[in-house]
Amino acid sequence: MADQHANGTGRFSGQVALVVGAAHGIGRAIALRLGREGAHVVIADLDCPAAENACREIYDTGSDALPLACDVREASQVEAMVQKALDWQGRIDILMYIAGIAPSVPFLEVSTETWDNTIDTNLRGAFLVSKAVAPHMVARRRGKLVFMASTNCWDAEATLAHYNVSKSGVFLLAKTLARELGPYGINSNAVGPGFIKTRLTEPVLRDPEFLKKYGPERGLIPLGRLGTPEDVAGPALFLASEDASYVNGVLLFVDGGQLA
Numbered sequence: 001m002a003d004q005h006a007n008g009t010g011r012f013s014g015q016v017a018l019v020v021g022a023a024h025g026i027g028r029a030i031a032l033r034l035g036r037e038g039a040h041v042v043i044a045d046l047d048c049p050a051a052e053n054a055c056r057e058i059y060d061t062g063s064d065a066l067p068l069a070c071d072v073r074e075a076s077q078v079e080a081m082v083q084k085a086l087d088w089q090g091r092i093d094i095l096m097y098i099a100g101i102a103p104s105v106p107f108l109e110v111s112t113e114t115w116d117n118t119i120d121t122n123l124r125g126a127f128l129v130s131k132a133v134a135p136h137m138v139a140r141r142r143g144k145l146v147f148m149a150s151t152n153c154w155d156a157e158a159t160l161a162h163y164n165v166s167k168s169g170v171f172l173l174a175k176t177l178a179r180e181l182g183p184y185g186i187n188s189n190a191v192g193p194g195f196i197k198t199r200l201t202e203p204v205l206r207d208p209e210f211l212k213k214y215g216p217e218r219g220l221i222p223l224g225r226l227g228t229p230e231d232v233a234g235p236a237l238f239l240a241s242e243d244a245s246y247v248n249g250v251l252l253f254v255d256g257g258q259l260a
């Protein structure tokens, strides 16, 4: 494969990437691709057995990987996880914040618990992790931050007020860090996937009523198909790469043209 790094020439050879929320779905595809392109990859996730499985796939490509258990809702766990990631190779060059949940509940029924849990996982977790990693990047005067936002930052999907708000917050966090950390040589950007086939979207993909309204055959996605985790991995890695060294504070939609 063109991106294999057996000879040490991969795009991310020698770099250390911390991917938070990478045991499944989009994060997993990003972590595997980073491994294939030569990075040392830390996979931090709530689901530790699945993180270990993903790491095994990375070892098979010849890269190093480290699984770390972490619930991003817990500040003490985030601090311990980031410290272990730093201790592993002595640095973090790339942070990808991917962890997220999206429970679908109409606004009139949403509980405070669901609201808080969604904001804590998607937004507060992004704050905690980037707050723990940023000082080390600032000290080295280099680093790439990539946050997983969503088309829902822009398009307010019904039954997902808590999710929509969390993802708008993530995008504004990415933009604010672009301003505050740019002077230290750090790039901060966000990716906004549209409808991607993962565990997260499995329930709605099984719902014929949802598909009748939003399915690809409705013409809402000009490319005419749902996305895959791999469709998102490439653009996310681009934002972490040297090719994007002058890209700072953007939201890159990866949605088959849904918002066009």
Ligand SMILES: NC(=O)c1ccc[n+]([C@@H]2O[C@H](COP(=O)([O-])OP(=O)(O)OC[C@H]3O[C@@H](n4cnc5c(N)ncnc54)[C@H](O)[C@@H]3O)[C@@H](O)[C@H]2O)c1
Pocket: 020, 021, 022, 023, 024, 025, 026, 027, 044, 045, 046, 047, 070, 071, 072, 073, 098, 099, 100, 101, 102, 121, 122, 148, 149, 150, 151, 192, 193, 194, 195, 196, 197, 198, 199, 200, 201
């Ligand atoms: N699938 C889509 O259509 C879509 C669209 C736009 C944005 N996104 C975003 O992409 C990201 C990944 O979603 P996905 O579709 O791959 O879903 P997924 O459920 O397959 O992956 C989410 C990952 O986050 C981890 N996670 C959840 N809560 C956590 C916690 N408290 N602490 C640590 N890890 C935790 C999960 O274990 C899992 O590995 C999410 O932020 C999601 O909002 C997904």
